[in-house]
Amino acid sequence: SAVISQKPSRDICQRGTSLTIQCQVDSQVTMMFWYRQQPGQSLTLIATANQGSEATYESGFVIDKFPISRPNLTFSTLTVSNMSPEDSSIYLCSIWTDTYEQYFGPGTRLTVT
Amino acid sequence: DAKTTQPTSMDCAEGRAANLPCNHSTISGNEYVYWYRQIHSQGPQYIIHGLKNNETNEMASLIITEDRKSSTLILPHATLRDTAVYYCIVTDKLIFGTGTRLQVFP
Numbered sequence: 001s002a003v004i005s006q007k008p009s010r011d012i013c014q015r016g017t018s019l020t021i022q023c024q025v026d027s028q029v030t031m032m033f034w035y036r037q038q039p040g041q042s043l044t045l046i047a048t049a050n051q052g053s054e055a056t057y058e059s060g061f062v063i064d065k066f067p068i069s070r071p072n073l074t075f076s077t078l079t080v081s082n083m084s085p086e087d088s089s090i091y092l093c094s095i096w097t098d099t100y101e102q103y104f105g106p107g108t109r110l111t112v113t
Numbered sequence: 114d115a116k117t118t119q120p121t122s123m124d125c126a127e128g129r130a131a132n133l134p135c136n137h138s139t140i141s142g143n144e145y146v147y148w149y150r151q152i153h154s155q156g157p158q159y160i161i162h163g164l165k166n167n168e169t170n171e172m173a174s175l176i177i178t179e180d181r182k183s184s185t186l187i188l189p190h191a192t193l194r195d196t197a198v199y200y201c202i203v204t205d206k207l208i209f210g211t212g213t214r215l216q217v218f219p
Contacts, residue, residue: 033207042200043157043209092156094207100145102207104156 002027002095004105012111013083020079021108023093028073031096034066036089037107043092049076083112116140117201122214125195131188133213135201138182144204146177148186150197151212157200160186191217 003026013019023032034046047055047068055068069077080087090107097103118136125131137146147162161168161175163184168175174187188195200212 035209042211045208094157096207100162101159102147102149103159107156 001101002029002097002103004093004095004103006091006093006105006108008108009106010109010111012113014113015084017083018079018081019083019110020077021091021093021110023076023078023105025074025095029095029097030073032070032076033094033096033102034068034076034078035092035094035104037092038089046078046091080110083110085112088112116204116208117210119199119201119210119213121211122216124216124218125188125191127193127217127219128190131186131191131195131215131217133186133188133199133201133215134183135185135203136183137201137203140181140203146175146181146184147202147207148173148175149200149202149209150195150215151200152194152197157209160199191215193217193219 005024007022032049035043036046037043045058046061047057049055049068049070051070051073065081067079088111090109092107093105095103116139145162145164148160149157151157161170161173163175163177176185196217198212198214200209
């Protein structure tokens with residue numbers, strides 16, 4: 001298994017501002033993912049972030065709104081830019097191990113007012 | 114598209130086996146079947162995965178039909194702490210559907 005931590009665990013932000021969420025893994029992993037889970041909904045994949053390459057975004061998500069960094073094999077950040085109340089969600093990072101198991105961080109609960 | 118179909122909800126008595134079905138009729142040959150669960154307000158928890166063969170670990174068993182178009186997650190002795198939403202995923206991008214809400218009752 002892997003231990004994944006996220007910072008912050010929660011935040012309340014004003015409309016129009018940006019928030020950067022950090023994801024730290026206790027081991028080196030190639031594949032990292034960022035998901036969003038809106039209230040009462042299932043998880044939606046935002047992007048795949050592999051070290052050494054640009055993030056790959058899913059339909060409906062763009063780099064200008066959700067820039068991602070992946071500077072090394074244990075760390076990634078997701079920025080939610082120019083926030084609106086519709087961005088209020090739980091944001092989760094996830095990793096895929098070399099034995100094809102997927103683990104999730106505890107999530108960052110974002111409220112935009 | 115999620116590519117999976119699961120019942121919206123199921124109930125199970127504590128101590129009994131919980132059998133959660135999943136249909137994935139469009140699965141391709143190299144796609145794995147993954148199961149996760151999410152307990153309220155927590156991040157999803159990996160349970161088990163498989164390709165063709167049945168799999169078992171300390172948490173559950175995974176039964177995959179021979180044609181791979183469906184699978185069943187088995188929790189052999191359900192406890193109250195197993196109450197959660199269970200997700201079945203069969204795409205290499207691990208796209209989540211709506212899952213099955215399992216309620217274990219005393």
